Amino acid sequence: MIRSVPSRQHDIADDLRQQITTGRISPGERLPSEADLASRHKVSTVTLRRALAVLQSEGLIEKVQGRGNFVRHPVRKIVYVGGWGTLDPRTAAEPALRVTVRSTTVQAHGQLTTLLKVPAGSPLAEFSCTSFEGESPHGLARIYIPRDLAPAGLLDNASAYRAPITRFAVLTVSPAAVRETVCARPPTPEEASTLRIASAAPVLAITRVATAATGRVVEAALLAFPGNRIDAVFTTHHMLDERQTQG
Amino acid sequence: MIRSVPSRQHDIADDLRQQITTGRISPGERLPSEADLASRHKVSTVTLRRALAVLQSEGLIEKVQGRGNFVRHPVRKIVYVGGWGTLDPRTAAEPALRVTVRSTTVQAHGQLTTLLKVPAGSPLAEFSCTSFEGESPHGLARIYIPRDLAPAGLLDNASAYRAPITRFAVLTVSPAAVRETVCARPPTPEEASTLRIASAAPVLAITRVATAATGRVVEAALLAFPGNRIDAVFTTHHMLDERQTQG
DNA sequence: CAGTGGTCTAGACCACGCG
DNA sequence: GCGTGGTCTAGACCACTGT
Numbered sequence: 129m130i131r132s133v134p135s136r137q138h139d140i141a142d143d144l145r146q147q148i149t150t151g152r153i154s155p156g157e158r159l160p161s162e163a164d165l166a167s168r169h170k171v172s173t174v175t176l177r178r179a180l181a182v183l184q185s186e187g188l189i190e191k192v193q194g195r196g197n198f199v200r201h202p203v204r205k206i207v208y209v210g211g212w213g214t215l216d217p218r219t220a221a222e223p224a225l226r227v228t229v230r231s232t233t234v235q236a237h238g239q240l241t242t243l244l245k246v247p248a249g250s251p252l253a254e255f256s257c258t259s260f261e262g263e264s265p266h267g268l269a270r271i272y273i274p275r276d277l278a279p280a281g282l283l284d285n286a287s288a289y290r291a292p293i294t295r296f297a298v299l300t301v302s303p304a305a306v307r308e309t310v311c312a313r314p315p316t317p318e319e320a321s322t323l324r325i326a327s328a329a330p331v332l333a334i335t336r337v338a339t340a341a342t343g344r345v346v347e348a349a350l351l352a353f354p355g356n357r358i359d360a361v362f363t364t365h366h367m368l369d370e371r372q373t374q375g
Numbered sequence: 376m377i378r379s380v381p382s383r384q385h386d387i388a389d390d391l392r393q394q395i396t397t398g399r400i401s402p403g404e405r406l407p408s409e410a411d412l413a414s415r416h417k418v419s420t421v422t423l424r425r426a427l428a429v430l431q432s433e434g435l436i437e438k439v440q441g442r443g444n445f446v447r448h449p450v451r452k453i454v455y456v457g458g459w460g461t462l463d464p465r466t467a468a469e470p471a472l473r474v475t476v477r478s479t480t481v482q483a484h485g486q487l488t489t490l491l492k493v494p495a496g497s498p499l500a501e502f503s504c505t506s507f508e509g510e511s512p513h514g515l516a517r518i519y520i521p522r523d524l525a526p527a528g529l530l531d532n533a534s535a536y537r538a539p540i541t542r543f544a545v546l547t548v549s550p551a552a553v554r555e556t557v558c559a560r561p562p563t564p565e566e567a568s569t570l571r572i573a574s575a576a577p578v579l580a581i582t583r584v585a586t587a588a589t590g591r592v593v594e595a596a597l598l599a600f601p602g603n604r605i606d607a608v609f610t611t612h613h614m615l616d617e618r619q620t621q622g
Numbered sequence: 623c624a625g626t627g628g629t630c631t632a633g634a635c636c637a638c639g640c641g
Numbered sequence: 642g643c644g645t646g647g648t649c650t651a652g653a654c655c656a657c658t659g660t
Contacts, residue, residue, distance in 0.1 A: 135648065161626060172650045174421070177627085185561050185575060193627050194658035308609045312559035312577040312602025314432050328432060330559040330577030330602055355559025355577055355602075362555045362609040382629065408645065419631045424646085440646050441638035 140169050140179035148188050148199050159189065159197040185329045187356030192324070208334065208353065208360040230256045233275060240272055243337055243348040253278035258322065265323050266357055271349040303338035303346055308362070310334050312355055319352050330355035387416050387426035395435050395446050406436065406444040432576045434603030439571070455581065455600065455607040477503045480522060487519055490584055490595040500525035505569065512570050513604055518596040550585035550593055555609070557581050559602055566599050577602035 144165075147153050159165065159180075166176040180197060183189045190198045236250040244252070257269040312330045320327045331352045338347040391412075394400050406412065406427075413423040427444055430436045437445045483497040491499070504516040559577045567574045578599045585594040 137648080163626085172652085173627095174630095174651095175649060178648090181575070182561075191627070192658085193656075194625080196626065304612065306611045308611075310557050310579070310607040310609070311605065312579040314429075314577075314603075328428070328575045332557070332559045332579075356561075358558065360557040362557070362611075364553045364555075364609075364611070365551065384629080410645085419633085420646095421632095421649095422630060425629090438646070439639085441640080441644080443645065 136169075136171050137175050137178040137182065140165075140171065140176060141182040143169075144179065144183060145186070145188060148183070153199050155199050155201040157199050158195075159199070161196065181326060181328060184326045185356070187325075187329070187354060190324050191326070208351075208358055228258050228260075232256075234272075236272075240348060243335070244272060244274065244345045246274060246345075251275035266354060268319060268322060268352040269349055271347065273347050274345075277346055304341040305339045306336060307339070308334055308336045308360075310360060315352070323352070323354050325354050332358055332360060334360060383416075383418050384422050384425040384429065387412075387418065387423060388429040390416075391426065391430055392433070392435060395430070400446050402446050402448040404446050405442075406446070408443065428573060428575060431573045432603070434572075434576070434601060437571050438573070455598075455605055475505050475507075479503075481519075483519075487595060490582070491519060491521065491592045493521060493592075498522035513601060515566060515569060515599045516596055518594065520594050521592075524593055551588040552586045553583060554586070555581055555583045555607075557607060562599070570599070570601050572601050579605055579607060581607060 144153075144159070153159065160168070162173055162176055162180070166173045169176065171179075180189060180191070184191060188200060190200050192198065232254050234252050234254045236244060236246050236248055236252050240246075240252065241248045241250075244250075246252075251274075252272045253275050255269070255271040255273075257267075257271065258265055259267040259269075311333050313333055314327060315323065315325060315329065315331045317327070319325075319331055320329075323331070325331070332355045334349075334351040334353075336347070336349040336351065337345055338349075340346045391400075391406070400406065407415070409420055409423055409427070413420045416423065418426075427436060427438070431438060435447060437447050439445065479501050481499050481501045483491060483493050483495055483499050487493075487499065488495045488497075491497075493499075498521075500520045500522050502516070502518040502520075504514075504518065505512055506514040506516075558580050560580055561574060562570065562572060562576065562578045564574070566572075566578055567576075570578070572578070579602045581596075581598040581600075583594070583596040583598065584592055585596075587593050
């Protein structure tokens with residue numbers, strides 16, 4: 129058995145997890161201070177903090193320096209719908225989320241030149257998006273579009289734009305192809321603080337490149353979500369020109 | 376500035392990361408013992424171990440109890456190709472990987488009944504796959520197929536099966552639709568030990584459900600990869616007017 | 623200011639791997 | 642047995658948040 133030596137930190141994590149999932153501690157509520165919890169469970173602060181780190185990596189609690197540890201609101205998993213495709217019913221039923229959008233113009237550099245296949249220095253419209261679910265942020269995006277393709281209105285009045293926020297979509301036309309690359313990685317310091325996750329908690333990072341029928345790349349998006357708060361769903365339908373042996 | 380107080384653990388992590396990425400410590404090589412490193416950097420063992428945890432969560436090192444900390448082989452990112460689609464050129468160029476496959480018959484239960492849309496207790500063929508890149512494991516899969524759809528030969532002679540291993544494909548026919556759900560989460564204890572990652576290091580978990588044209592679910596696969604060692608790529612083509620021909 | 627989390631120390635003991 | 646990593650302690654000091 130792997131758990132032959134049940135570590136104190138996991139015992140405590142299990143105990144607190146129980147209290148959270150059974151509702152004995154309500155979402156939004158503050159946990160007792162770490163010093164309290166440590167003395168209650170008769171462990172050192174280091175051990176107690178490791179227990180909390182487990183819960184944080186599971187997305188159950190949120191740490192705020194100087195204020196305390198808080199139970200996150202019920203893990204209503206956000207659904208990211210890949211492929212610019214049809215909307216999942218669950219997405220349509222998404223609760224109201226707030227999205228802040230800030231748009232600027234930047235020059236292509238580094239990775240962006242590769243993704244967008246433009247020379248360095250090309251003017252790009254950059255949209256920095258952060259979405260919130262109530263208080264807690266739950267998504268980050270930087271979307272880059274060649275300057276001449278950016279919808280004019282957006283640059284002036286970004287806040288008026290109401291988009292399918294789980295996708296951070298800005299384009300108004302459907303591209304011919306979308307390639308999305310997904311990986312799990314530790315958050316950058318900026319992401320960790322913005323999303324209120326631990327530097328140990330993974331983010332689900334999605335790099336989305338949309339290409340027009342002409343082959344021109346019309347959008348590159350760098351998205352980051354708290355790994356435990358999102359499911360990215362990709363649906364692929366196969367044309368019937370392939371052999372279909374299922375009766 | 377976020378780094379106003381550059382923590383010792385990050386300084387050390389940065390230093391070691393430098394030595395690893397510049398090749399001053401070779402892949403496969405063992406790092407000095409934690410006690411050594413701690414005294415060299417003049418930090419406590421706890422702090423040094425936190426520094427190593429950072430590198431581990433980045434997939435740079437591998438900890439082996441009783442033996443030491445080892446530099447992982449160059450992060451050759453595995454590419455998981457979603458959607459049962461055409462193979463990415465990079466996938467075709469994948470190095471030889473070893474895959475172990477163990478097949479058994481189980482009865483549908485829990486989540487499986489939902490995924491496969493079969494009643495509890497239905498006979499399923501289960502394929503437990505582990506793939507290795509040299510020494511290090513880099514992927515886990517459990518694939519479930521309704522018993523009557525399982526290729527007969529596989530059940531008897533699984534080892535003979537050589538499949539596109541980055542996809543853990545078992546089906547020999549293309550399904551009509553594939554839905555893949557991706558999330559990042561902490562590994563289960565089993566995954567952590569099999570993949571040799573920390574319990575804090577995220578796995579990229581992919582749940583794949585393949586459906587035939589009839590609507591019958593012909594496969595459910597639960598995949599887990601070390602988050603930092605894989606990119607999952609999903610490509611969606613939109614054929615609004617143009618009938619695409621891949622190629 | 624008091625209370626909280628964030629980082630760190632200088633030890634200790636245990637479990638594992640290997641000769 | 643010995644060296645290794647894994648867990649833990651009982652403090653300490655700093656940075657942040659609120660009053």
